[in-house]
Amino acid sequence: MIRDSIERIRGATPPLLIFDELACFEWIGHSSVDVSRFVRALVACCAKSGVLLAVRYHIATLDDLDNVLRILLQLSGYHIEVLPLSSGKSGAVSGEISLHAGAALFGPPRRVIPRSRALQYRLGEYHATYFERGTGNAVL
Numbered sequence: 167m168i169r170d171s172i173e174r175i176r177g178a179t180p181p182l183l184i185f186d187e188l189a190c191f192e193w194i195g196h197s198s199v200d201v202s203r204f205v206r207a208l209v210a211c212c213a214k215s216g217v218l219l220a221v222r223y224h225i226a227t228l229d230d231l232d233n234v235l236r237i238l239l240q241l242s243g244y245h246i247e248v249l250p251l252s253s254g255k256s257g258a259v260s261g262e263i264s265l266h267a268g269a270a271l272f273g274p275p276r277r278v279i280p281r282s283r284a285l286q287y288r289l290g291e292y293h294a295t296y297f298e299r300g301t302g303n304a305v306l
Contacts, residue, residue, distance in 0.1 A: 181215070181216065181217040181218065182217070182218045182219075182220065183212060183217050183218070183219050183220070184220045184221075184222075185208065185219065185220070185221045185222070186222045187222055187223075187224070188201065188205065188221055188222065188223045188234070188238075189223050189224045189225070189234075191204070192234065198232060198233045198234050199233075201234050202233060202234055202237045205221070205234065205237055205238060205241065206237065206241070208221075209241045221238060221242075223235060223238055239268060239269060240268075240269045240270065241268075241269075241270050242268030242269070242270055242271075243267075243268050243270050243271040243272070244265060244266065244267060244268050244271065244275070244278075245265075245266050245268050246263060246264070246265055246266075247263070247264045247265075247266065247281070248261060248262075248263050249261055249262050249263075249264075249281075249284075250262075251286075258288060259286045259287070259288055260286075260287055260288050260289045260294075261286070261287060262281075262284035262285065262286050262287070262299075263279070263284060263285045263286075263287060263296070264279045264280060264281045264283075264284040264285075265277070265278050265279040266278055266280070283298075283299070284299065285297070285298060285299075286298070286299055
């Protein structure tokens with residue numbers, strides 16, 4: 167079914183497939199081996215068809231590097247890390263976002279955002295506001 171959908175969007179510019187909530191497969195009982203095989207097949211199908219792939223995958227704790235996450239990190243060109251504030255809760259800031267080069271990146275990374283310079287964000291009712299660390303009061 168996914169392969170057929172990819173074939174239909176092949177003419178789109180640029181084609182992008184967003185796969186939301188991969189972790190749900192594990193949560194409903196599929197083994198990590200089956201989920202890993204699915205991920206590898208999906209990445210191969212997208213690469214063969216020239217489709218960009220974005221996968222959302224939630225982990226329960228920061229220490230929870232399971233087999234599926236390890237495979238995703240091996241197969242990714244980039245990965246985005248969204249974390250709560252390391253200093254604890256804040257009414258002005260919801261969390262931090264960093265961008266890392268992945269193991270499958272070809273060529274030098276264009277622009278990465280390490281954890282030490284992570285962007286901060288605040289969630290509003292209908293939007294998100296992004297700003298550099300230390301500039302929250304000026305933005306808010």
